[in-house]
Amino acid sequence: MSTPAAVTGPAAAGTDRIGLLLAGSPARRRAGALAASATFGRRAMLKIKHDPKQLVDSVAIPILITVLFTYLFGGAISGSPGEYLEVLLPGTLSMSIAIVTMYGGARLAKDVTTGAFDRFRSLPTWRGALVFGGLLSDAARYLFASAIVVVLGLVMGYRPDGGAGGVLAAVALVVAFGLSLSLLWAAVALLVPDPAVVISIANVVLMPLSFASNIFVQPSTMPGWLQAFVEVNPLSHVATAARGLMNDAGGTGASVVWALVATAAITAVCAPLALHLYSRRG
Amino acid sequence: MSKSSTAGDQPAIEAHGLVKVFGQNRALDGIDLTVRRGQVFGFLGPNGAGKTTTIRVLATLTRFDSGVARVLGHDVISERDAIRARVAVTGQFAALDEDLTGYENLIILGRLHGLSRAAGKQRADDLLAAFDLTHAGGRPVGGYSGGMRRRLDIAAGLIVTPDLLFLDEPTTGLDPRSRNQVWELVRRIAAAGTTVLLTTQYLEEADQLAEQIAVIDQGRIVAEGTSAQLKSRVGSGTLHVRLLDGEQRAQAQQVLAGALEGTVHPAADPLALSMLLATPADATDVGRLVGHALTRLAEAQVGIAEVALGQPSLDEAFLALTGHPAGPATTDQEDVNR
Numbered sequence: 001m002s003t004p005a006a007v008t009g010p011a012a013a014g015t016d017r018i019g020l021l022l023a024g025s026p027a028r029r030r031a032g033a034l035a036a037s038a039t040f041g042r043r044a045m046l047k048i049k050h051d052p053k054q055l056v057d058s059v060a061i062p063i064l065i066t067v068l069f070t071y072l073f074g075g076a077i078s079g080s081p082g083e084y085l086e087v088l089l090p091g092t093l094s095m096s097i098a099i100v101t102m103y104g105g106a107r108l109a110k111d112v113t114t115g116a117f118d119r120f121r122s123l124p125t126w127r128g129a130l131v132f133g134g135l136l137s138d139a140a141r142y143l144f145a146s147a148i149v150v151v152l153g154l155v156m157g158y159r160p161d162g163g164a165g166g167v168l169a170a171v172a173l174v175v176a177f178g179l180s181l182s183l184l185w186a187a188v189a190l191l192v193p194d195p196a197v198v199i200s201i202a203n204v205v206l207m208p209l210s211f212a213s214n215i216f217v218q219p220s221t222m223p224g225w226l227q228a229f230v231e232v233n234p235l236s237h238v239a240t241a242a243r244g245l246m247n248d249a250g251g252t253g254a255s256v257v258w259a260l261v262a263t264a265a266i267t268a269v270c271a272p273l274a275l276h277l278y279s280r281r282g
Numbered sequence: 283m284s285k286s287s288t289a290g291d292q293p294a295i296e297a298h299g300l301v302k303v304f305g306q307n308r309a310l311d312g313i314d315l316t317v318r319r320g321q322v323f324g325f326l327g328p329n330g331a332g333k334t335t336t337i338r339v340l341a342t343l344t345r346f347d348s349g350v351a352r353v354l355g356h357d358v359i360s361e362r363d364a365i366r367a368r369v370a371v372t373g374q375f376a377a378l379d380e381d382l383t384g385y386e387n388l389i390i391l392g393r394l395h396g397l398s399r400a401a402g403k404q405r406a407d408d409l410l411a412a413f414d415l416t417h418a419g420g421r422p423v424g425g426y427s428g429g430m431r432r433r434l435d436i437a438a439g440l441i442v443t444p445d446l447l448f449l450d451e452p453t454t455g456l457d458p459r460s461r462n463q464v465w466e467l468v469r470r471i472a473a474a475g476t477t478v479l480l481t482t483q484y485l486e487e488a489d490q491l492a493e494q495i496a497v498i499d500q501g502r503i504v505a506e507g508t509s510a511q512l513k514s515r516v517g518s519g520t521l522h523v524r525l526l527d528g529e530q531r532a533q534a535q536q537v538l539a540g541a542l543e544g545t546v547h548p549a550a551d552p553l554a555l556s557m558l559l560a561t562p563a564d565a566t567d568v569g570r571l572v573g574h575a576l577t578r579l580a581e582a583q584v585g586i587a588e589v590a591l592g593q594p595s596l597d598e599a600f601l602a603l604t605g606h607p608a609g610p611a612t613t614d615q616e617d618v619n620r
Contacts, residue, residue, distance in 0.1 A: 017408075018412055018470035019470055019474045021412045022440065022475070025440075025442055026405055031393065032396075035393065046386055046390075047382065050382065119371065119438070121343060122370070
């Protein structure tokens with residue numbers, strides 16, 4: 001039963017080339033941090049290409065949130081759709097992007113548990129490349145989701161006074177904030193490498209951020225303690241800043257600053273934390 | 283390709299007293315290991331014996347609790363990146379991206395090895411061709427057969443020729459034809475000068491490929507030597523006899539025990555007997571011994587349906603080397619305790 005059968009067929013011919021192949025090896029070089037990150041970004045994009053289902057969340061959630069909440073809360077605000085979209089659309093943009101950030105964390109959690117992760121780790125590349133490369137594909141995903149929200153708004157009758165420049169500035173701000181959240185979920189994913197757990201934790205954080213905010217309801221109608229939370233909720237500031245930029249309303253400079261400070265603060269904590277947790281895993 | 287900057291005379295792997303504890307379980311319980319450069323070294327043991335953990339430690343993927351290990355002259359803890367630049371890991375745990383194509387897998391890994399776009403493409407094409415995978419290069423790996431996947435896995439380890447290649451159970455689960463293809467690949471890689479450390483559960487595989495074999499059991503190395511040295515301790519092979527009539531088994535057992543040195547084991551099959559043969563001084567004697575035994579059985583009027591002479595199984599080798607069967611490893615703790 002243990003007769004070593006002769007190796008026949010194309011494989012036998014192929015193996016003749018192995019020696020040549022090994023002798024003709026390309027030179028070893030350490031991939032730069034940027035090149036390695038870009039490669040992981042490309043890998044994530046290729047995965048989307050092969051399995052476009054991965055994008056369903058990033059498409060469906062912005063549509064649901066924008067359409068549903070616009071008509072749900074629109075009636076409570078006086079005026080035409082064009083008028084209440086001025087208040088709501090920058091909010092649903094901020095909320096949509098915040099919610100879809102969690103899928104990046106889930107993807108990293110899944111990556112970390114596969115054997116592919118071990119192979120990546122066995123290469124002498126910069127440790128942050130997998131995490132930061134993931135951010136590149138996340139950024140593309142957030143831009144895509146933002147485009148959906150903006151186009152839907154235009155279809156429903158929103159005419160931003162801030163023009164294309166204002167809208168782009170708002171989208172840039174919202175995506176930047178989303179990327180800081182991505183780093184938070186990356187840290188969570190490296191701590192608990194289980195996609196379901198990452199999604200649960202992200203939901204617990206994102207629900208109050210989304211609803212205990214000024215996105216749908218004027219804080220003046222809320223009890224004092226809730227108003228206090230809304231005041232410090234970074235998503236409130238992001239939504240206010242986006243409103244100001246898209247509608248070209250004055251007096252939102254402070255919110256833009258606060259949104260940027262929140263983005264910088266989350267990044268400053270979570271980026272080194274994610275790197276540390278990644279290194280700890282190997 | 284082994285014009286490495288560090289001294290070439292050092293062993294490829296030198297480890298002393300490696301201990302790794304997962305909770306209650308001592309996965310590695312004092313492993314000492316020396317692998318010469320250019321050698322194919324076989325690490326033989328059952329599931330959960332500590333083979334994968336040893337590779338993970340030596341490939342800088344798992345930290346250990348005590349001991350020292352140097353790989354290609356570099357310390358496993360303080361010179362991790364220097365080791366990572368010169369070794370490749372393939373097998374059980376170092377897997378591929380299932381949803382990407384074979385070609386894309388190689389391209390991505392090529393870029394991570396620092397190859398330019400053009401060099402990466404060229405290398406991917408060359409590797410696919412040499413591993414007979416050109417036709418499958420454009421398909422997602424998830425749809426590959428076991429043999430194709432294993433070949434791509436090994437190809438992925440050769441994007442930049444490593445000085446040391448870890449192969450973790452390279453043929454587990456493969457059909458005989460694919461297994462032979464992988465064996466041939468391993469021989470070619472070794473012939474080209476790369477040191478290979480391979481783990482296996484199959485005595486035959488270690489025998490076929492490895493110049494030096496260490497037998498590992500419960501986190502300890504219980505025997506080490508060349509294939510011939512181990513065989514002289516284990517025995518040259520196993521004689522399997524299947525009778526026509528189960529009633530005659532006790533009689534056959536007696537006859538065999540008298541004719542040959544060794545213990546006769548009744549097999550699970552009520553018609554079968556197996557016997558581990560002691561190694562005779564020269565290999566041609568095996569035929570004479572077996573012939574003698576069969577003659578004795580025929581003289582005793584024992585009807586025989588089948589006779590086979592095989593290599594000792596891992597179980598038999600373990601029994602001979604350790605005095606206890608390889609046995610069901612508690613669980614596959616190496617996987618559980620990642």
